Each structure stands twice: as C-alpha cells, then as structure tokens.
Amino acid sequence: MTFFTRPSKRGACQRARLLCAASALAGIAFGSPPAMAQSPIPADLSANDEQRGRRDEIIVIGQGERESPSVYTVPVVAAATRLPLTLRETPQAVTVMTRQNLDDQQLNSVQNALEATAGVSSRTLDSERVTFYARGFAIDSFQYDGIPTAFVNGASFLDTAFFERFEVVRGATGLLTGTGNPSASINLVRKRPGRQFAASATLSAGSWDNYRGMADISAPLSRDGHLRARLVGVLQDREGHVDRYSQTKRSVYGIIEADLGPQTLVSIGYDHQAIRPEGTTWSGMPLWFSDGTPTRWPRSKSMTADWSRWDNTLDSAFLTLEHQFAGGWVARAAVMHQRSSSDARLFSGLGYPDRVTGEGLQPFALANYTRSRQNSIDATLSGPVSLLGRKHDLVFGIMANRRVANEFSSGFVLPSTPFGSIFDWTGAYPEPDFDAAPSSRTRTVTRQGAFYGAAKLDIVDQLKVIVGARVTFYDLEQKTALTSFEFSKSGRITPYAGAVLDLDSHHSAYVSYTEIFNPQTNRDRDGRMLAPTSGRNVEFGVKGTYFDGRVNASIAVFKSWLDNVGQIDPGRLLPDGTQAYFAANGTTSRGVEIDLQGEILPGWNTYAGFAHFVAESVGGGRLNAELPRTSGRIFSTYRLPGPLRALTVGGGVNWRSASFEPAASPLGPVQARQAPYALVSLMARYDLSARADLSLKVNNLTDRRYTVVNGFFNQVLFGEPRNAMLALTLRY
Numbered sequence: 105m106t107f108f109t110r111p112s113k114r115g116a117c118q119r120a121r122l123l124c125a126a127s128a129l130a131g132i133a134f135g136s137p138p139a140m141a142q143s144p145i146p147a148d149l150s151a152n153d154e155q156r157g158r159r160d161e162i163i164v165i166g167q168g169e170r171e172s173p174s175v176y177t178v179p180v181v182a183a184a185t186r187l188p189l190t191l192r193e194t195p196q197a198v199t200v201m202t203r204q205n206l207d208d209q210q211l212n213s214v215q216n217a218l219e220a221t222a223g224v225s226s227r228t229l230d231s232e233r234v235t236f237y238a239r240g241f242a243i244d245s246f247q248y249d250g251i252p253t254a255f256v257n258g259a260s261f262l263d264t265a266f267f268e269r270f271e272v273v274r275g276a277t278g279l280l281t282g283t284g285n286p287s288a289s290i291n292l293v294r295k296r297p298g299r300q301f302a303a304s305a306t307l308s309a310g311s312w313d314n315y316r317g318m319a320d321i322s323a324p325l326s327r328d329g330h331l332r333a334r335l336v337g338v339l340q341d342r343e344g345h346v347d348r349y350s351q352t353k354r355s356v357y358g359i360i361e362a363d364l365g366p367q368t369l370v371s372i373g374y375d376h377q378a379i380r381p382e383g384t385t386w387s388g389m390p391l392w393f394s395d396g397t398p399t400r401w402p403r404s405k406s407m408t409a410d411w412s413r414w415d416n417t418l419d420s421a422f423l424t425l426e427h428q429f430a431g432g433w434v435a436r437a438a439v440m441h442q443r444s445s446s447d448a449r450l451f452s453g454l455g456y457p458d459r460v461t462g463e464g465l466q467p468f469a470l471a472n473y474t475r476s477r478q479n480s481i482d483a484t485l486s487g488p489v490s491l492l493g494r495k496h497d498l499v500f501g502i503m504a505n506r507r508v509a510n511e512f513s514s515g516f517v518l519p520s521t522p523f524g525s526i527f528d529w530t531g532a533y534p535e536p537d538f539d540a541a542p543s544s545r546t547r548t549v550t551r552q553g554a555f556y557g558a559a560k561l562d563i564v565d566q567l568k569v570i571v572g573a574r575v576t577f578y579d580l581e582q583k584t585a586l587t588s589f590e591f592s593k594s595g596r597i598t599p600y601a602g603a604v605l606d607l608d609s610h611h612s613a614y615v616s617y618t619e620i621f622n623p624q625t626n627r628d629r630d631g632r633m634l635a636p637t638s639g640r641n642v643e644f645g646v647k648g649t650y651f652d653g654r655v656n657a658s659i660a661v662f663k664s665w666l667d668n669v670g671q672i673d674p675g676r677l678l679p680d681g682t683q684a685y686f687a688a689n690g691t692t693s694r695g696v697e698i699d700l701q702g703e704i705l706p707g708w709n710t711y712a713g714f715a716h717f718v719a720e721s722v723g724g725g726r727l728n729a730e731l732p733r734t735s736g737r738i739f740s741t742y743r744l745p746g747p748l749r750a751l752t753v754g755g756g757v758n759w760r761s762a763s764f765e766p767a768a769s770p771l772g773p774v775q776a777r778q779a780p781y782a783l784v785s786l787m788a789r790y791d792l793s794a795r796a797d798l799s800l801k802v803n804n805l806t807d808r809r810y811t812v813v814n815g816f817f818n819q820v821l822f823g824e825p826r827n828a829m830l831a832l833t834l835r836y
Contacts, residue, residue: 222713
C-alpha cells in the first residue's frame with residue numbers, strides 16, 4: 105500500500121519568492137490615497153456578537169489614522185450562553201484576547217496567543233504537537249464564530265490574522281459545546297468586512313530568518329456598501345532555534361457580506377491554511393547518558409532527520425444568514441464545512457547514549473497520514489420578552505455536526521541502519537521505506553445533535569438569573585482492522601445555572617453551576633466501552649467594570665469534578681493486545697483565577713491574569729503533574745503623551761511555577777523537574793506617519809534557559825532563546 109509516498113515540495117528560492125510576494129501584498133495598500141473611514145464594526149465588536157441594531161454604525165476616524173486608543177477588552181460576549189452579555193453579566197470566568205493585544209505582542213499563531221492567555225497552559229510533546237489546558241484538564245472545545253469544532257493536527261499553528269479576537273470561557277461549557285472537559289472553550293471570532301474601504305499590510309523580519317507578510321483589505325462592492333468583502337492573506341517562511349527546522353505558511357481568508365434588506369444579512373466565506381514544517385522534532389534529546397549522568401545539550405541540538413516533516417492543510421467554508429424581526433428578535437443560521445489533512449514523517453533516537461562515544465541510541469521512525477472532514481449547522485432565535493413587568497432575554501438553538509476521520513499509520517518502524525554517535529549527528533539518515541512497512545487504518549465517525557435554550561431573567565433591578573439546558577444526541581463509531589465498536593447516547597441533558605447580583609454601580613457577585621460530558625474509547629476487561637466522563641463545575645466570583653467599560657476585572661473561585669475517568673486495569677489486556685481500563689470517580693480540581701484587561705489610564709492598556717489550581721486524580725495523586733499549578737501573565741503598553749505621542753512602549757512577563765513528569769533514567773524511576781521561570785518581553789512602536797508604523801518585539805529578554813519537553817520518552821526539548829521581530833505596518 106502506498107499511503108505514505110508523497111515527495112516534499114520545497115524550492116531553493118523560497119525566501120526570495122516570499123519577500124517578492126510580501127512586497128506585492130504591501131503594494132496593494134498604497135495606491136492613490138482616498139479619504140477613508142474605519143471599518144463599520146470596531147475592533148472590539150463584530151457581527152458575531154448578535155448585537156441588534158449595530159450593523160449600520162460607522163465610525164469615521166480620519167484618513168489613515170489608527171483607531172485610538174488601543175483596545176484590550178470588549179463590551180459584550182456571547183460565547184458562554186449565546187445571550188449577548190457583558191463580561192460583568194456573564195456568570196463564568198471569561199478572558200478576551202483582542203485584535204490590538206494580538207498585534208501589540210505580535211502573537212501570530214493560535215499557540216502563541218493561547219500561551220499568552222491568562223488561565224491557559226500548554227503541554228508540548230515536540231515541535232508540532234501541543235495540547236492546551238485550563239484548570240488542570242485538557243481543552244478540547246474549540247469554536248469558530250460560536251460553531252463547535254474538533255481541534256485537529258496543526259491547528260496550533262493557525263495564523264491569527266484571520267481573527268478579530270479570541271474568547272476564552274473557563275469551566276464546563278456543555279450548554280453550547282455538548283462534549284468536552286470541564287476546562288475551557290476557545291471561540292475564534294473571524295474578521296468581518298466594513299462599508300468603507302480600508303487596507304493594511306505588515307512586513308516582518310525576525311530571528312532565525314523569520315520573514316512574514318500580511319495583507320488585509322476590506323472594501324465595498326457596491327456604491328451604497330450593501331455588498332462588501334474582506335480578504336486577508338499571509339505568507340511566512342521561517343527557521344527555528346532547533347537545528348534543521350523550518351516552516352512555511354500560506355494562508356488566505358475571504359468573506360463577502362450582503363444586506364438582502366434592511367433587516368437581513370448574509371455572509372459567505374472561506375479560509376485556507378497550508379503549514380509545511382521540515383526538520384520536525386519527535387520529542388527531544390536524551391535526558392541522561394547511559395551511566396545515569398545528566399546531559400546538557402545546546403538548545404539548538406536535535407535528533408531529527410533531514411527528511412522529517414509534518415505537513416498540515418486546513419480548509420473551512422461557511423455561510424451565515426441573519427434576520428432581525430420586530431420587537432428585537434433575531435434569527436441566525438450558520439453552516440460550516442471543514443477539511444483537514446496531516447502528513448507526517450517522523451524520526452528520533454530512543455535510549456541513552458554513551459557519555460564518551462555518543463553511541464547506543466536505537467533509531468525509530470513513523471509515518472502517519474490523516475484526513476478529516478466535518479459538517480456543522482447551528483441555528484438560533486433570540487430576543488426579549490416582557491413578563492411581570494420586567495424585560496427578560498431568551499435564546500433557543502439547534503445544532504448538528506458530523507465528523508469523519510481516517511488515519512493511516514505505519515506504526516513504529518525500527519530501521520537497520522545504526523544511529524551512530526549523537527555527538528556527530530547531522531540529520532543525514534536514510535528515510536525508511538514506509539510503504540513496505542505494515543500499515544493500519546482507523547476510521548472514526550462522530551455525530552452530535554442537540555437542542556438548547558437559555559434565559560436571562562431580570563428578577564429585580566440588582567439580580568439577574570441565567571438558566572439553560574441542552575439535550576444532546578451523540579453517536580461514535582470507530583473501526584480498525586482488528587476492532588470495531590459503537591457508542592450512542594440519546595437525550596443527555598446538560599443543565600446551566602447562574603446568578604449575578606449587582607453590589608454597586610461597578611461590581612457584581614456571581615455564582616454558577618455548569619456540566620459537560622465526554623465520550624471515551626477506553627474499554628474494560630470485558631471489552632465494553634467505558635461510559636462517558638462526566639464533568640461538573642461550581643464557580644463563585646466578583647467582577648468589576650470601570651472607566652465607562654474600558655476596564656474589566658474579575659476574581660473567581662472554582663471547583664471541578666470529573667467522574668468515570670479511565671484508569672489502567674493492571675495486568676489486564678484485551679484479546680487484541682490493547683490495555684484494559686476501569687472507570688473511577690473522584691478526579692477534582694479547585695483553584696482561584698484573577699483577571700484584568702483594559703485601558704486603566706488614557707493611553708495605558710494592560711492585560712493581566714493570575715491562576716492557581718490544585719488537581720487530584722483518583723486516590724489523591726497529583727493530576728497532570730507536568731502542568732504548572734500557578735501561572736501569572738501581564739502585558740502592558742503605554743502611549744507617551746505630548747510631543748512623544750508617536751511612541752508606544754510596553755512589556756510583559758509570563759511566569760509559571762515548577763512542573764514534574766515521571767521518567768526513567770538508567771538508574772531507575774525519577775521525577776523530571778522543570779524549575780519555575782519567567783519570560784520577559786519588551787515592545788516599542790513608532791508612528792512614522794498617520795499611515796505607517798514600525799514596531800519591535802523582543803521575547804525572552806533575559807535569555808532564560810527553560811524546557812518545553814522534560815521527561816516525555818525520557819527526553820528534553822528547550823524553549824526559544826532570546827529572539828526579536830521587527831514589523832513595518834502600512835495602512836489606509
């Protein structure tokens with residue numbers, strides 16, 4: 105079978121082509137300079153917010169001027185309940201990473217953005233694989249404009265240029281997402297076109313030959329602006345701090361919006377991202393020599409082969425229709441189709457090298473090819489009602505999705521060519537004949553349908569109660585050459601309840617109870633699939649809004665439970681040789697989170713957060729010990745006043761506590777420890793004119809040596825040393 109034969113498509117002139125293309129993109133933004141108006145939807149709002157009556161609002165800020173000042177918070181989110189609520193009215197911890205914050209920190213990938221988000225941590229396995237966590241549990245709920253989707257391979261490298269903001273709702277989010285863990289839900293809100301022409305282009309160059317070009321054009325297609333479009337394109341070519349690693353990215357996003365009438369809006373869009381890394385690592389470097397002494401490798405050292413790669417392609421198409429009825433009611437329907445493919449050729453060395461000769465590693469390799477497609481539909485009806493002399497808000501929704509994934513894997517391949525000395529390793533190793541190796545295929549089909557509803561009840565002037573429920577129908581099928589099983593669940597009810605009490609004109613106290621469930625593929629000793637995990641979250645908190653909504657702050661105390669968690673059944677294997685599991689209750693997480701975002705003084709924007717949790721597995725053990733229990737993040741910018749108004753300066757600190765991971769040294773089991781560390785960043789931006797600025801961002805200013813993999817497969821992989829990126833932005 106020839107699942108794995110596909111030659112790499114790289115050229116020697118790639119960087120030259122990139123720079124030429126980026127220059128062409130920049131030229132788009134600089135023709136004759138007509139008088140411009142800013143996009144009709146401000147940076148902190150989009151059509152996705154379901155805010156009635158805002159579609160015709162136009163904010164004119166002058167020819168080519170930057171929106172002033174920068175925005176680090178938003179007034180309304182709907183990611184928790186589909187009700188348009190302010191952050192203060194939402195009875196869950198919510199963090200928003202706005203477009204301005206992304207630009208100030210030059211966070212150009214989903215991974216960069218989430219690793220800078222308060223309350224979110226990540227676990228890295230190699231150069232391509234990363235899993236995000238909140239409150240001690242993995243985040244497996246991702247949404248595009250509120251439509252739930254699966255997090256596929258390569259999604260962490262998705263470019264952020266397509267999105268207006270990220271909304272992170274922490275805790276159980278089963279009301280809208282259906283399945284998942286009591287961790288968090290990430291909603292990626294796409295950019296929308298405006299009624300007036302606007303364009304921008306950014307050219308960047310940074311450490312390790314990191315070159316990037318981005319163009320963003322929004323234009324009316326009709327004289328009255330009732331038909332309009334937006335196009336965003338990204339070209340990036342970069343190397344990395346790890347030997348032989350490089351990555352190219354080609355991304356495009358387009359959307360057309362049309363006003364079918366005064367009250368009806370239709371949108372159709374498509375995005376494509378092709379991410380092509382070479383020299384990908386598969387874990388890291390050995391932690392110990394064969395005599396048990398620790399290694400100390402340069403941060404750039406890698407065991408990857410020069411043919412290693414992990415290509416990912418992701419495509420999405422969507423259509424939305426929105427209509428406003430009399431009385432403030434809004435109907436909205438959205439459909440989305442997604443396709444993804446992942447093609448990996450991986451290589452590494454396993455074992456412990458000799459401290460003198462560097463020999464003794466066992467080479468091993470793997471080829472994997474995965475294709476998936478998903479169709480989703482979501483429809484809502486929302487609006488106000490009057491009852492007992494008070495106004496209340498309701499939302500009703502129906503959703504359905506189907507996802508099919510086909511995975512082809514060679515399994516571990518053990519080549520016969522010796523690895524040689526790790527000290528002399530250059531990556532020159534023959535690629536195995538993966539097509540000659542036995543291959544396996546896994547086909548997984550998931551279907552989910554649901555009805556849901558929520559209500560914000562105005563009990564008295566100071567008290568709002570939010571209640572909701574979801575009824576889910578779920579089906580999972582998985583087939584391999586040796587096994588086949590199916591799981592279905594009908595009528596699973598997921599409740600939602602919260603209350604918000606206004607303490608004064610600036611502060612509110614809230615309490616909420618949320619649930620979520622997650623089907624699993626583990627089987628018990630009798631071959632029966634374990635029941636879905638069941639997650640619950642109770643949360644108390646206080647939120648504040650200051651300076652006419654320009655600053656939002658919150659503090660939350662929570663406790664989460666996760667039951668029916670699969671645990672290894674010692675000594676029990678199934679007939680096909682796979683491990684048997686049993687279900688156990690009692691996994692818990694509890695902690696506190698503090699969040700601050702907004703413009704605390706004129707020209708001074710701050711984004712800060714602190715999170716601490718204690719998570720215990722069944723029996724009281726430390727759950728996911730490889731995650732830091734405490735983290736703190738702050739990033740702040742200040743635009744100087746008076747004659748220095750053209751200059752904005754800023755900086756930030758990302759700090760995390762220690763983490764541990766079980767590993768096996770040649771002398772026996774150990775706990776590999778990553779000590780606490782802080783990463784310091786600085787930025788500066790200078791306005792060259794009303795239409796151009798130059799910005800510089802420096803990461804890991806102190807050149808801190810830290811690990812992102814420490815113990816996984818008894819190996820270590822180091823994080824990025826000090827690096828910088830210089831960006832020139834031009835706009836109309």
